[in-house]
Amino acid sequence: MNGITNTGTTPLNEQPAAAQNTFIRLLKLGKPYTGWYIILCVLAAVISLTTVGLAESLRRIINAATNHNTSGLTAGMAFAAVIVITDAGANFLNTYLSGLLEIKSTSKLQISMLTRILNVQMKDLDRYHSADLISRMNDSAPAAQQGINRKTIDLISNLLQITFLLTYLLSLQFALTLGTIIICALVPLVMLPFTSRLRTMNEQRQSIESAQQAFVQDSIQGAEVVRAFSLAPRLLRQFTGRVRQFNTVHLPVSRIEAVGYNMPLAVILGGLLYVLSYGGYLVIGGRLDVGAVAAFLICFEQISNPVSKLANLWTELQSSLAQGKRLFEVMDLSEEDGNSAGLKTAGMQDEAWTEGVNLTVAGQQPLTFSNVSFGYGQTKVLTDIHLRIEPGKVTAFAGASGSGKSTILQLMLAAYAPDGGSIHHGRVSLQAIPPRSWRSRIAYVSQEPYLFSGTLYENIVWGRPEASREEVIAAAQNAGIHEFIMRTPLQYETVIGERGLTLSGGERQRLSIARAFVREPGLLLLDEPTAALDSHNEEIVQQALRVLMTNRTTVVVAHRLSTIRHADHIYFMEDGAIVEQGTHGELMALQGKYHAMAQAGVQTEAAAGGGISNEY
Numbered sequence: 166m167n168g169i170t171n172t173g174t175t176p177l178n179e180q181p182a183a184a185q186n187t188f189i190r191l192l193k194l195g196k197p198y199t200g201w202y203i204i205l206c207v208l209a210a211v212i213s214l215t216t217v218g219l220a221e222s223l224r225r226i227i228n229a230a231t232n233h234n235t236s237g238l239t240a241g242m243a244f245a246a247v248i249v250i251t252d253a254g255a256n257f258l259n260t261y262l263s264g265l266l267e268i269k270s271t272s273k274l275q276i277s278m279l280t281r282i283l284n285v286q287m288k289d290l291d292r293y294h295s296a297d298l299i300s301r302m303n304d305s306a307p308a309a310q311q312g313i314n315r316k317t318i319d320l321i322s323n324l325l326q327i328t329f330l331l332t333y334l335l336s337l338q339f340a341l342t343l344g345t346i347i348i349c350a351l352v353p354l355v356m357l358p359f360t361s362r363l364r365t366m367n368e369q370r371q372s373i374e375s376a377q378q379a380f381v382q383d384s385i386q387g388a389e390v391v392r393a394f395s396l397a398p399r400l401l402r403q404f405t406g407r408v409r410q411f412n413t414v415h416l417p418v419s420r421i422e423a424v425g426y427n428m429p430l431a432v433i434l435g436g437l438l439y440v441l442s443y444g445g446y447l448v449i450g451g452r453l454d455v456g457a458v459a460a461f462l463i464c465f466e467q468i469s470n471p472v473s474k475l476a477n478l479w480t481e482l483q484s485s486l487a488q489g490k491r492l493f494e495v496m497d498l499s500e501e502d503g504n505s506a507g508l509k510t511a512g513m514q515d516e517a518w519t520e521g522v523n524l525t526v527a528g529q530q531p532l533t534f535s536n537v538s539f540g541y542g543q544t545k546v547l548t549d550i551h552l553r554i555e556p557g558k559v560t561a562f563a564g565a566s567g568s569g570k571s572t573i574l575q576l577m578l579a580a581y582a583p584d585g586g587s588i589h590h591g592r593v594s595l596q597a598i599p600p601r602s603w604r605s606r607i608a609y610v611s612q613e614p615y616l617f618s619g620t621l622y623e624n625i626v627w628g629r630p631e632a633s634r635e636e637v638i639a640a641a642q643n644a645g646i647h648e649f650i651m652r653t654p655l656q657y658e659t660v661i662g663e664r665g666l667t668l669s670g671g672e673r674q675r676l677s678i679a680r681a682f683v684r685e686p687g688l689l690l691l692d693e694p695t696a697a698l699d700s701h702n703e704e705i706v707q708q709a710l711r712v713l714m715t716n717r718t719t720v721v722v723a724h725r726l727s728t729i730r731h732a733d734h735i736y737f738m739e740d741g742a743i744v745e746q747g748t749h750g751e752l753m754a755l756q757g758k759y760h761a762m763a764q765a766g767v768q769t770e771a772a773a774g775g776g777i778s779n780e781y
């Protein structure tokens with residue numbers, strides 16, 4: 166099936182959540198960690214107080230030294246020592262706990278994001294490129310969460326530090342402190358013109374980055390095609406173009422960030438000059454002692470630091486908001502089970518099905534489609550489908566490529582809901598059954614089986630995680646893959662490479678059939694399971710499938726006549742509609758489209774000199 170994906174270049178959400186809304190939602194993400202925040206805020210307060218304490222101890226030491234006061238000097242040094250030890254301890258705890266909180270909260274968010282991705286409706290998932298989703302999980306989730314964890318704590322600790330220091334300075338000299346406050350207030354103001362532009366540009370930058378990641382992923386995963394069609398130079402040219410496009414967005418962001426980060430520093434330096442000049446003037450006039458001027462200088466340095474951090478924090482928060490928007494876009498996708506419209510209209514609840522599950526499992530009742538229509542987005546794929554899958558029988562679908570056969574299997578899997586009409590299992594609407602319960606007794610074998618990176622054993626047991634080792638081995642034997650597994654270096658514990666690419670097509674398919682065996686399905690869905698195999702492998706896989714299909718409700722999509730001629734019932738499809746149906750004999754006797762296609766296949770094989778006369 167073709168998937169039309171979003172590479173992240175075009176934002177999917179045409180009505181972006183307001184930044185304020187995103188900010189509030191980001192804040193809510195931090196709610197479960199309120200206790201941690203309180204501890205970190207207390208630590209921030211202690212650290213801020215120690216900063217004031219250091220300035221005060223410096224003032225005492227300098228004044229004691231200038232006044233030749235030895236006991237005052239000793240007391241000042243002892244005070245400084247206590248402050249330094251407290252400061253070091255609080256800083257250690259602060260760094261350790263915020264690191265721990267970051268790991269805890271980010272991993273929790275990533276888990277809920279993956280849970281959402283694994284459960285969203287296929288229709289929504291189809292719109293995203295996998296690389297885009299990976300980037301949202303690996304980059305957007307931590308950045309968004311840190312925007313709350315680290316930056317909120319930073320905000321509070323910086324504000325505390327500024328408040329404590331200014332209060333202390335006010336106690337030393339009012340006029341000098343007033344000037345300092347005015348200069349500090351100027352710092353965020355000079356940032357204002359840049360902030361909203363930065364947010365928009367950061368969103369754009371993130372989208373382009375995602376598209377780039379998707380491009381690289383496709384280039385690496387399509388390595389075979391890239392080499393076979395000598396696509397490397399073309400891909401590199403395209404990539405260079407993309408890098409240029411990225412730079413056109415990235416460079417202005419860097420420029421604005423550079424100005425944004427440095428403007429506050431310039432203002433602070435100007436303020437420092439003011440304090441030095443005016444402070445010196447006050448000392449000459451005898452209105453301030455030397456120790457206080459030294460404390461003022463230290464404090465000014467200690468204030469300028471959090472103030473510039475505060476200004477940068479605002480810039481960084483813009484990036485977190487952009488990442489938060491990407492995160493929430495995925496988190497807002499509705500889950501399959503959350504699509505309870507079907508449950509409600511059918512007047513059913515989960516428990517009703519759970520109870521029913523004891524009486525019936527998928528494939529034990531007739532599965533009927535009544536007037537079903539369906540499309541991917543705006544494109545209509547199926548119209549007016551009426552069909553019936555009988556329990557314990559083999560039903561086949563044949564027809565031209567793109568006529569909608571695989572889509573029918575997807576509807577049976579409840580991967581998509583029909584746009585019109587209804588699908589019933591016995592008397593229960595499929596939409597009234599929680600998808601996970603429905604699929605628990607279905608096995609699906611596709612043309613290109615998906616294998617997970619892991620051991621051969623794991624790839625089979627995924628079919629039914631609670632299966633025993635004996636059952637897994639029996640499934641492998643039934644699927645005709647046991648001997649092969651026993652010849653591999655670590656037998657069932659042999660690790661297969663990414664997507665099982667180290668195995669042949671036939672081996673991959675037999676492994677997926679073993680997975681289907683271990684599931685003990687009531688309903689077996691086979692989507693052209695032998696189409697990609699050569700005739701030798703096809704025969705081996707067919708043998709395995711024959712065992713698997715025995716006494717099981719089976720729906721098979723196939724091009725090969727050998728696979729479908731013995732089916733109990735065949736539906737022949739054209740342009741998303743069922744145009745003929747019956748047994749192989751009935752359809753051949755009809756001399757219609759099925760017959761024509763079968764004949765065309767026979768002639769093709771004869772012309773090719775092939776021995777498989779029953780393939781069309």
Ligand SMILES: Nc1ncnc2c1ncn2[C@@H]1O[C@H](COP(=O)(O)OP(=O)(O)OP(=O)(O)O)[C@@H](O)[C@H]1O
Pocket residue numbers: 166167168169291541544546564565566567568569570571572573
């Ligand atoms: N996820 C998808 N998103 C959008 N369009 C899709 C998707 N999957 C399939 N289609 C389109 O739906 C139509 C029917 O596809 P489907 O895979 O059901 O046909 P098919 O009969 O199984 O074809 P084939 O025999 O080649 O596998 C095709 O035009 C296809 O391009």
